Amino acid sequence: MPYFLNDDQYDEIPSGVFYINGKGSYNYEGSRRYYVKFFSNYLIHSIPLDEKGNIIECRGNRFGFNIAYDSIRVSIQDSDWLFKFISDGSAVIIHY
Numbered sequence: 001m002p003y004f005l006n007d008d009q010y011d012e013i014p015s016g017v018f019y020i021n022g023k024g025s026y027n028y029e030g031s032r033r034y035y036v037k038f039f040s041n042y043l044i045h046s047i048p049l050d051e052k053g054n055i056i057e058c059r060g061n062r063f064g065f066n067i068a069y070d071s072i073r074v075s076i077q078d079s080d081w082l083f084k085f086i087s088d089g090s091a092v093i094i095h096y
Contacts, residue, residue: 013072013094014039020090023083033076034083038092042070046079 022037035045047055072094074082 013042013070015094015096018042018092018094020086020088020092022088023086025083034079036082036086040070042072044072044074044079044082044092046076047073 018039020036020038023035024037025032025034027033033046035043037043
Protein backbone atom coordinates (compact mmCIF):
# COMPACT_ATOMS: atom_id res chain seq x y z
CA MET A 1 0.00 0.00 0.00
CA PRO A 2 1.52 3.37 -0.93
CA TYR A 3 2.26 5.59 2.07
CA PHE A 4 3.81 8.92 2.91
CA LEU A 5 6.14 9.88 5.77
CA ASN A 6 7.55 13.26 6.65
CA ASP A 7 11.31 13.35 6.11
CA ASP A 8 11.84 14.47 9.69
CA GLN A 9 9.68 11.62 10.97
CA TYR A 10 11.30 8.84 8.98
CA ASP A 11 13.45 7.68 11.88
CA GLU A 12 10.54 7.87 14.31
CA ILE A 13 8.31 5.23 12.69
CA PRO A 14 9.40 1.84 14.03
CA SER A 15 10.03 -1.07 11.72
CA GLY A 16 8.87 -4.56 12.60
CA VAL A 17 5.67 -6.56 12.95
CA PHE A 18 2.82 -4.91 14.83
CA TYR A 19 -0.88 -5.56 15.23
CA ILE A 20 -3.93 -3.38 14.81
CA ASN A 21 -5.17 -2.48 18.28
CA GLY A 22 -7.93 0.01 17.64
CA LYS A 23 -9.52 2.18 15.02
CA GLY A 24 -11.72 5.20 14.83
CA SER A 25 -12.73 8.31 12.99
CA TYR A 26 -12.18 12.03 13.29
CA ASN A 27 -13.60 15.14 11.69
CA TYR A 28 -11.05 16.97 9.56
CA GLU A 29 -12.03 20.14 7.72
CA GLY A 30 -15.68 19.07 7.71
CA SER A 31 -15.06 15.55 6.40
CA ARG A 32 -15.06 12.28 8.29
CA ARG A 33 -11.68 10.52 8.09
CA TYR A 34 -10.64 7.15 9.47
CA TYR A 35 -7.58 5.73 11.19
CA VAL A 36 -6.25 2.45 12.51
CA LYS A 37 -3.87 2.25 15.45
CA PHE A 38 -1.05 -0.28 15.26
CA PHE A 39 1.50 0.42 17.99
CA SER A 40 1.39 2.71 21.00
CA ASN A 41 0.00 5.94 19.52
CA TYR A 42 1.10 5.22 15.94
CA LEU A 43 -1.68 5.57 13.39
CA ILE A 44 -2.34 4.87 9.73
CA HIS A 45 -4.71 7.53 8.37
CA SER A 46 -5.58 9.49 5.26
CA ILE A 47 -3.61 12.34 3.80
CA PRO A 48 -4.86 15.80 4.85
CA LEU A 49 -7.47 17.54 2.72
CA ASP A 50 -8.94 21.02 2.72
CA GLU A 51 -12.66 21.76 3.08
CA LYS A 52 -13.15 21.24 -0.68
CA GLY A 53 -11.47 17.83 -0.69
CA ASN A 54 -8.19 19.02 -2.21
CA ILE A 55 -4.93 17.53 -0.98
CA ILE A 56 -3.05 19.89 1.31
CA GLU A 57 0.51 19.94 0.03
CA CYS A 58 3.59 21.30 1.71
CA ARG A 59 7.22 21.53 0.64
CA GLY A 60 6.44 21.62 -3.05
CA ASN A 61 4.67 18.54 -4.32
CA ARG A 62 5.64 16.27 -1.43
CA PHE A 63 3.43 15.03 1.34
CA GLY A 64 5.11 16.57 4.33
CA PHE A 65 2.30 18.29 6.17
CA ASN A 66 3.18 18.27 9.87
CA ILE A 67 -0.31 17.79 11.23
CA ALA A 68 0.32 14.61 13.19
CA TYR A 69 3.39 12.84 14.41
CA ASP A 70 3.73 9.08 14.73
CA SER A 71 1.62 8.63 11.62
CA ILE A 72 1.69 6.91 8.29
CA ARG A 73 -0.53 8.59 5.74
CA VAL A 74 -2.27 6.65 2.99
CA SER A 75 -4.81 7.61 0.34
CA ILE A 76 -8.35 8.42 1.37
CA GLN A 77 -9.57 5.26 -0.34
CA ASP A 78 -6.98 3.11 1.46
CA SER A 79 -7.77 4.62 4.87
CA ASP A 80 -11.48 3.98 4.30
CA TRP A 81 -10.75 0.40 3.22
CA LEU A 82 -8.53 -0.26 6.23
CA PHE A 83 -11.20 1.06 8.59
CA LYS A 84 -13.95 -1.06 7.04
CA PHE A 85 -12.15 -4.35 6.44
CA ILE A 86 -9.16 -4.69 8.79
CA SER A 87 -9.96 -6.05 12.22
CA ASP A 88 -8.15 -5.72 15.53
CA GLY A 89 -5.26 -8.14 15.69
CA SER A 90 -4.42 -7.90 11.97
CA ALA A 91 -0.67 -7.74 11.32
CA VAL A 92 1.07 -4.57 10.14
CA ILE A 93 4.58 -5.14 8.74
CA ILE A 94 6.77 -2.08 8.37
CA HIS A 95 10.19 -2.20 6.77
CA TYR A 96 12.40 0.31 4.97
